[in-house]
Structures are given as C-alpha cells and as structure tokens.
Amino acid sequence: MPAGTAPVLRTTGVDLVRDGRAVLREVSLTVRPGEHWALLGANGAGKSTLLRLLGALTHPTRGTVEVLGHELGRVDLRALRAYVGHVDPRHPLSSALTVRDVVLTGLTNSIEPVPRWSPTPEESARAEQFLALLGVGDCREARWPVLSQGQRTRVLIARALMPLPRLLLLDEPATGLDVAGREQLIDRLDGLGRAHPAMASVLVTHHLEELPPGTTHALLLREGRCLAAGPVERVLNGELVGRCFGHPLALSRTDGRWNVRTRRSGAL
Structure with a gap:
C-alpha cells in the first residue's frame, strides 16, 4: 500500500442512487495521514452511507472513491479492507x-x-x-x-x-452511552490519536459535543450534499453548522471541546 503523505481517502464527484433516490450527490473529500475528520449532518443526510463508501463496503453510482491509493472497482475489496478499521456499535455478535x-x-x-x-x-x-x-x-x-x-x-x-490499519472509521461510536461512558470514550479516542500519529480517522456523529479535542477537520452533509469541508476552525461555526441542521445555532469551544446551543434572536 502507498505510504507517506499521499491521501488515505479521496472521493471525487461521488453520487449514490438507491431505489431511484439520490442519497449522495457530488461529494468530494480528501483525507490525509494523521487527519481526524468529523462527518456531521442531520438524520438522513447520508453520513453512514458515505462512511460505507469510505470503508469499501459499497460502490458509488457515479464518481470515484480511492481508498489507500486504490480505486474502488479496480481492486480486491477483501484485501483493501484489511487496512481499514471499521467500528460499528451494532456489531452482530x-x-x-x-x-x-x-x-x-x-x-x-x-x-x-x-x-x-x-x-x-x-x-x-x-x-x-x-x-x-x-x-x-x-x-x-x-x-x-x-x-x-x-x-x-x-x-x-x-x-x-x-x-494495524492506516484508517479508522467510527460510525456514531457514542450511541447508547451515558455521560460517563461518552467522556471515557472521548478521552480514549484522543489518546489513540496521540499514540498513532500517522493513522487517519473519520467519525460520524450528530453531536458536536461528542468530538474529541484532536479532531482536525469536518465535513458537513445536508440532504446528501457537502455543505462545507475543511479544517475545524473554518467549518465548525454557528452559521455553517446551523445551515447544516436547519436551525439557528451558536457554537463555542473550550479546551478543544465544542458546545452548541440555540442562537437567540439579537444574540451576538
């Protein structure tokens, strides 16, 4: 597998149509080694579907998906998945x-x-x-x-x-956790990023409060389209996140953790 600073993930103009309905539309994303992405959006925005594409579990209808330098459709998926860690709390054991x-x-x-x-x-x-x-x-x-x-x-x-994957995908890992369980998970994920600095990750969630402090980038999905993508300092603000969820929001950040509340009329 290619190493160095080459992207571990790249999607270009990806569409995914299911039962005649466009679930993802023109989604482009590049993830490099050591980056930790948050994939955010309302219910039905297409987050888990996009994560399945990134994990080589499904194919796009149009566009290209490259995982670890290999384009889906031109590589043995079983071999490719060995280099991708996919975490689903609904593990069927x-x-x-x-x-x-x-x-x-x-x-x-x-x-x-x-x-x-x-x-x-x-x-x-x-x-x-x-x-x-x-x-x-x-x-x-x-x-x-x-x-x-x-x-x-x-x-x-x-x-x-x-x-020893180069890419870790986490699909709503805090689902079903109480406050203590959530905080323990966030602490461990942050420690994991420090212990394995070359590994990249993508974490799907509805809640900004669940993001580890080491989150570096974010992609906002709205109705299957990418509303914004890039470093968290540019993407995670009240205006963009409010548009993503269709609700006026105010964001703040303390010690690397985000807080979200409704933006009241007239608030600065």
Missing part, C-alpha cells in the same frame, strides 16, 4: 465470546473465531496493548453479553486496530 477473543477476530475479519486459527505471541501481545490503551484491559476475560455499551464500543475499537 450473538455468542458469549471473551473480550480477548472478540478483539482477536479483528485479525481474521470475522465475527466468530475462525476454526483451527490461533494468534501468534506477537498478535496476542498486541491485543493486550490495545485493550489497555482503550481502558478495557481489566475485563479481557469478561464475556461479551455482560459488557456495558461503553465497554463494547471500546472493545470494538481495539478489535478494529488489530490489523
């Missing part, structure tokens, strides 16, 4: 695997352990490292059904990191 075993399935890109497969000592040590980094090392022998939603999300991030 039904059996009572241990946390350690769930994390190790990231190496085989499977939901259940692969028969007659076993990790190397190096891979086992890597699993322990990522569990510790995500703050769930103490529950390595706990069974999946007894974990809280916050613990599950952090375990799934550790799982996604096992192949």
Whole structure:
C-alpha cells in the first residue's frame, strides 16, 4: 500500500442512487495521514452511507472513491479492507465470546473465531496493548453479553486496530452511552490519536459535543450534499453548522471541546 503523505481517502464527484433516490450527490473529500475528520449532518443526510463508501463496503453510482491509493472497482475489496478499521456499535455478535477473543477476530475479519486459527505471541501481545490503551484491559476475560455499551464500543475499537490499519472509521461510536461512558470514550479516542500519529480517522456523529479535542477537520452533509469541508476552525461555526441542521445555532469551544446551543434572536 502507498505510504507517506499521499491521501488515505479521496472521493471525487461521488453520487449514490438507491431505489431511484439520490442519497449522495457530488461529494468530494480528501483525507490525509494523521487527519481526524468529523462527518456531521442531520438524520438522513447520508453520513453512514458515505462512511460505507469510505470503508469499501459499497460502490458509488457515479464518481470515484480511492481508498489507500486504490480505486474502488479496480481492486480486491477483501484485501483493501484489511487496512481499514471499521467500528460499528451494532456489531452482530450473538455468542458469549471473551473480550480477548472478540478483539482477536479483528485479525481474521470475522465475527466468530475462525476454526483451527490461533494468534501468534506477537498478535496476542498486541491485543493486550490495545485493550489497555482503550481502558478495557481489566475485563479481557469478561464475556461479551455482560459488557456495558461503553465497554463494547471500546472493545470494538481495539478489535478494529488489530490489523494495524492506516484508517479508522467510527460510525456514531457514542450511541447508547451515558455521560460517563461518552467522556471515557472521548478521552480514549484522543489518546489513540496521540499514540498513532500517522493513522487517519473519520467519525460520524450528530453531536458536536461528542468530538474529541484532536479532531482536525469536518465535513458537513445536508440532504446528501457537502455543505462545507475543511479544517475545524473554518467549518465548525454557528452559521455553517446551523445551515447544516436547519436551525439557528451558536457554537463555542473550550479546551478543544465544542458546545452548541440555540442562537437567540439579537444574540451576538
């Protein structure tokens, strides 16, 4: 796979039509190593659909998608996905695997352990490292059904990191978390970015309050179109975010974290 400063993701003029309806229209995006993007928009804006394109899980109707230097439609997707960590809190695991075993399935890109497969000592040590980094090392022998939603999300991030991906995709990782769980997740995501400075990430959310302080860029989607994209200092302001969500908003930022409230008439 190409390395250096070449983009890890590039979409150019992407349209996606589903059941005769345009879900994405003329979306262009470039993500480089070490950048951490927020993908924001109202319900139905096309965020999760765009994330599936970025993760090589679906193809565009028109336009091009390049993931790690390879254009979709001209590459073996199974090989490509090994370099992309995709975290979905709705992980379809039904059996009572241990946390350690769930994390190790990231190496085989499977939901259940692969028969007659076993990790190397190096891979086992890597699993322990990522569990510790995500703050769930103490529950390595706990069974999946007894974990809280916050613990599950952090375990799934550790799982996604096992192949040492160059790109991490997170689809609403704070879904279902209480305040404490959300804050623990945000702290761990921020630490992850510092520990792996070359890795890029794209995080989908409805809520600016869920963005880690290390977020560098943002893309605002409205009705399948890119309203704005670029560094957070330029994109995340009340005018643009208010247009994105169709509501007058005022934004503020303290210690790298965003706060959002309704902009009152006459407010500065």
